Amino acid sequence: MKKLSLAEHSVRELNSALHDPQAMDGGTEWYVSDPDGRHALACGLNDELQVTIDGHAGYYCAGMNQHATVVVNGTVGVGVAENMMSGLVRVRGNASQSAGATGHGGLLVIEGNASARCGISMKGIDIVVGGDVGHMSAFMGQAGRLVVCGDAGEAFGDSIYEARLYVRGQVESLGADCIEKPMRDEHREELRGLLAHAGMDFDPSEFRRYGSARELYNFHVDNAGIEQGDSHE
Amino acid sequence: MSDRTEDWGLRESATFDRRTIHEIQRAADTGIYDIRGFGAKRHLPHFDDLLFLGASMSRYPLEGYREKCATDVVLGDRYASRPLHLDIPVTIAGMSFGALSANAKDALGRGASAVGTSTTTGDGGMTDEERGQSRTLVYQYLPSRYGMNPDHLRMADAIEVVLGQGAKPGGGGMLMGQKISDRVAEMRTLPAGIDQRSACRHPDWTGPDDLAIKIEELREITDWKTPVYIKVGASRTYYDVKLAVKSGADVVVLDGMQGGTAATQEVFIEHVGIPILAAIPQAVQALQEMGMHRRVQLIVSGGIRSGADVAKAMALGADAVGIGTAALIALGCNHPRWSEDYQRIGSEAGFYDDYQAGQDPAGISTQDPELAARLDPEQAGRRLANYLRVMTLEAQTIARACGKSHLHNLEPQDLVALNMEAAAMARVPLAGTEWVPGSTPG
Numbered sequence: 001m002k003k004l005s006l007a008e009h010s011v012r013e014l015n016s017a018l019h020d021p022q023a024m025d026g027g028t029e030w031y032v033s034d035p036d037g038r039h040a041l042a043c044g045l046n047d048e049l050q051v052t053i054d055g056h057a058g059y060y061c062a063g064m065n066q067h068a069t070v071v072v073n074g075t076v077g078v079g080v081a082e083n084m085m086s087g088l089v090r091v092r093g094n095a096s097q098s099a100g101a102t103g104h105g106g107l108l109v110i111e112g113n114a115s116a117r118c119g120i121s122m123k124g125i126d127i128v129v130g131g132d133v134g135h136m137s138a139f140m141g142q143a144g145r146l147v148v149c150g151d152a153g154e155a156f157g158d159s160i161y162e163a164r165l166y167v168r169g170q171v172e173s174l175g176a177d178c179i180e181k182p183m184r185d186e187h188r189e190e191l192r193g194l195l196a197h198a199g200m201d202f203d204p205s206e207f208r209r210y211g212s213a214r215e216l217y218n219f220h221v222d223n224a225g226i227e228q229g230d231s232h233e
Numbered sequence: 234m235s236d237r238t239e240d241w242g243l244r245e246s247a248t249f250d251r252r253t254i255h256e257i258q259r260a261a262d263t264g265i266y267d268i269r270g271f272g273a274k275r276h277l278p279h280f281d282d283l284l285f286l287g288a289s290m291s292r293y294p295l296e297g298y299r300e301k302c303a304t305d306v307v308l309g310d311r312y313a314s315r316p317l318h319l320d321i322p323v324t325i326a327g328m329s330f331g332a333l334s335a336n337a338k339d340a341l342g343r344g345a346s347a348v349g350t351s352t353t354t355g356d357g358g359m360t361d362e363e364r365g366q367s368r369t370l371v372y373q374y375l376p377s378r379y380g381m382n383p384d385h386l387r388m389a390d391a392i393e394v395v396l397g398q399g400a401k402p403g404g405g406g407m408l409m410g411q412k413i414s415d416r417v418a419e420m421r422t423l424p425a426g427i428d429q430r431s432a433c434r435h436p437d438w439t440g441p442d443d444l445a446i447k448i449e450e451l452r453e454i455t456d457w458k459t460p461v462y463i464k465v466g467a468s469r470t471y472y473d474v475k476l477a478v479k480s481g482a483d484v485v486v487l488d489g490m491q492g493g494t495a496a497t498q499e500v501f502i503e504h505v506g507i508p509i510l511a512a513i514p515q516a517v518q519a520l521q522e523m524g525m526h527r528r529v530q531l532i533v534s535g536g537i538r539s540g541a542d543v544a545k546a547m548a549l550g551a552d553a554v555g556i557g558t559a560a561l562i563a564l565g566c567n568h569p570r571w572s573e574d575y576q577r578i579g580s581e582a583g584f585y586d587d588y589q590a591g592q593d594p595a596g597i598s599t600q601d602p603e604l605a606a607r608l609d610p611e612q613a614g615r616r617l618a619n620y621l622r623v624m625t626l627e628a629q630t631i632a633r634a635c636g637k638s639h640l641h642n643l644e645p646q647d648l649v650a651l652n653m654e655a656a657a658m659a660r661v662p663l664a665g666t667e668w669v670p671g672s673t674p675g
């Protein structure tokens with residue numbers, strides 16, 4: 001296992017080493033210490049690496065991840081695993097806003113709580129949050145699945161497209177065009193798989209499912225309603 | 234519409250003219266605002282309101298065909314280890330695949346590459362056609378992040394973080410269902426056929442402090458090789474440019490309210506933002522105050538049509554310009570050969586602006602395979618290359634007449650304004666006077 005301390009090396013040195021398979025000498029396991037909330041750690045990875053960040057990370061940790069597994073033994077700032085394509089990112093603590101934003105694939109696990117806009121504009125990523133998510137989570141969610149084992153904040157799933165949402169606790173309010181949908185066996189099955197993959201020990205039958213009513217999919221006069229604002233823009 | 238009405242002694246209201254009346258009727262019929270493409274159509278202070286003072290006794294001109302007047306430009310050398318070197322300062326602005334057909338994107342790439350300039354992707358991601366044909370390709374990073382992909386990010390020659398467009402500062406994109414073909418839907422991860430709205434704010438950062446960190450991430454992902462542009466619609470330009478520079482931009486792209494769009498509410502196009510003429514001096518002032526003029530390059534767009542416009546923009550302090558609408562026209566948009574087809578869909582060559590409708594007879598702003606096949610990318614690419622050559626020759630003609638051996642040597646002192654509005658906005662004197670309205674004397 002390669003070890004690198006961010007007290008001694010720069011973020012640039014860390015990322016350029018992680019971007020260069022040659023620099024690994026064949027090793028794929030990395031242990032990064034002293035992150036101290038630095039930004040853009042382990043972003044743009046493109047190989048099957050196992051990276052452990054031992055401490056708190058700042059913004060955009062593991063951003064645009066492809067193939068790699070990144071584990072953060074701490075909390076993360078804004079946009080963890082934003083636009084992830086594949087691989088696995090696991091946060092042992094809490095996450096700030098926009099966790100997994102616009103992610104296209106892979107699995108993001110947040111063992112603690114996630115703040116506002118978790119899964120905003122998600123495009124295929126799976127996100128499993130052990131605790132709660134903040135307001136506007138899954139805003140404009142296009143595809144992928146968001147599993148919330150705790151509660152969800154206001155305007156959950158606002159302007160949602162085809163993302164699938166599962167919540168075990170309370171939903172403070174649903175956003176425009178987001179509705180509760182029946183949990184059928186196929187959904188319980190899907191959820192069981194996601195929870196198992198994320199290592200969360202919850203019973204799928206305790207969850208409710210939410211998704212798009214698909215009533216804002218076309219611009220017409222009925223969708224220009226004052227009460228939902230100009231939500232087709 | 235015939236003007237017989239005037240012969241009959243009828244008086245049209247200047248306030249409620251026929252177009253206004255028609256719009257009220259249309260709104261009453263449908264209950265939804267008008268969405269269209271193209272840029273602002275109203276009359277605005279523009280480059281036409283400026284003139285060059287050619288050389289005579291006090292300045293020497295350069296010999297038309299013999300003396301060198303260079304046109305190249307380097308973009309993005311502030312932080313990036315691989316800045317762009319373009320042969321001409323006229324770039325092709327970001328226009329999405331989705332808004333445009335694959336053939337049109339292909340043609341833009343061919344035309345631009347033939348004369349050594351760049352093209353830009355748009356909302357909806359990078360296509361193989363485009364990467365294949367464009368020697369220098371700028372990859373847009375938009376709020377929607379449709380098709381956003383780190384492999385494409387690494388393949389791009391520059392990254393353009395889009396905060397807004399001149400046609401709709403503060404607004405997000407739209408793409409109407411008619412244009413969401415299966416391929417477009419797949420690239421954007423959306424159901425086919427829906428009316429797509431894209432976000433107007435980025436999902437994972439808000440203010441300039443966050444943007445600085447976002448740019449740091451983009452640089453880390455691309456190993457600090459790739460220039461990062463920030464594109465803003467012209468509104469509070471002085472402040473926006475300062476914040477863009479502070480956020481770490483290598484290049485600022487400034488799009489005036491005349492700038493084209495593929496689909497926006499008419500009310501937005503015509504009533505939000507400021508003309509490019511009013512925005513350039515604000516941007517240049519901001520850059521100069523930060524000691525960054527020419528170090529952070531400025532690309533301006535919004536209604537650029539000719540080499541004269543290019544020269545004027547550069548004299549006001551831009552390093553390069555971008556064109557959208559004019560490039561589409563060069564490819565064949567609004568061409569009279571399609572006159573009958575335009576009439577059939579309620580328009581006419583020279584007026585067509587329904588880019589949102591996907592029925593473009595010229596095969597450019599459409600996803601209909603039959604219409605798209607009307608555009609031959611090779612031929613259209615040649616037309617664009619010709620047009621870009623003409624613009625460059627025109628700009629050189631003017632620069633030589635002003636005694637400049639490089640387009641970048643054009644300066645505000647080469648310009649005067651024809652009217653007070655333009656003089657005040659462009660901050661150059663009214664022709665024949667030394668008066669710059671709005672500037673405090675002494």
Ligand SMILES: Cc1cc2nc3c(=O)[nH]c(=O)nc-3n(C[C@H](O)[C@H](O)[C@H](O)COP(=O)(O)O)c2cc1C
Pocket residue numbers: 270271272326327328329332333354355356373395397398399464488491492493494495534535536537555556557558559588598
């Ligand atoms: C058909 C069309 C599509 C456009 N798509 C985008 C886009 O995806 N992203 C963007 O930043 N600007 C887009 N624009 C705006 C252009 O990048 C550019 O700012 C504008 O066209 C410049 O003004 P001009 O058309 O007067 O040259 C589009 C413009 C047109 C005409």
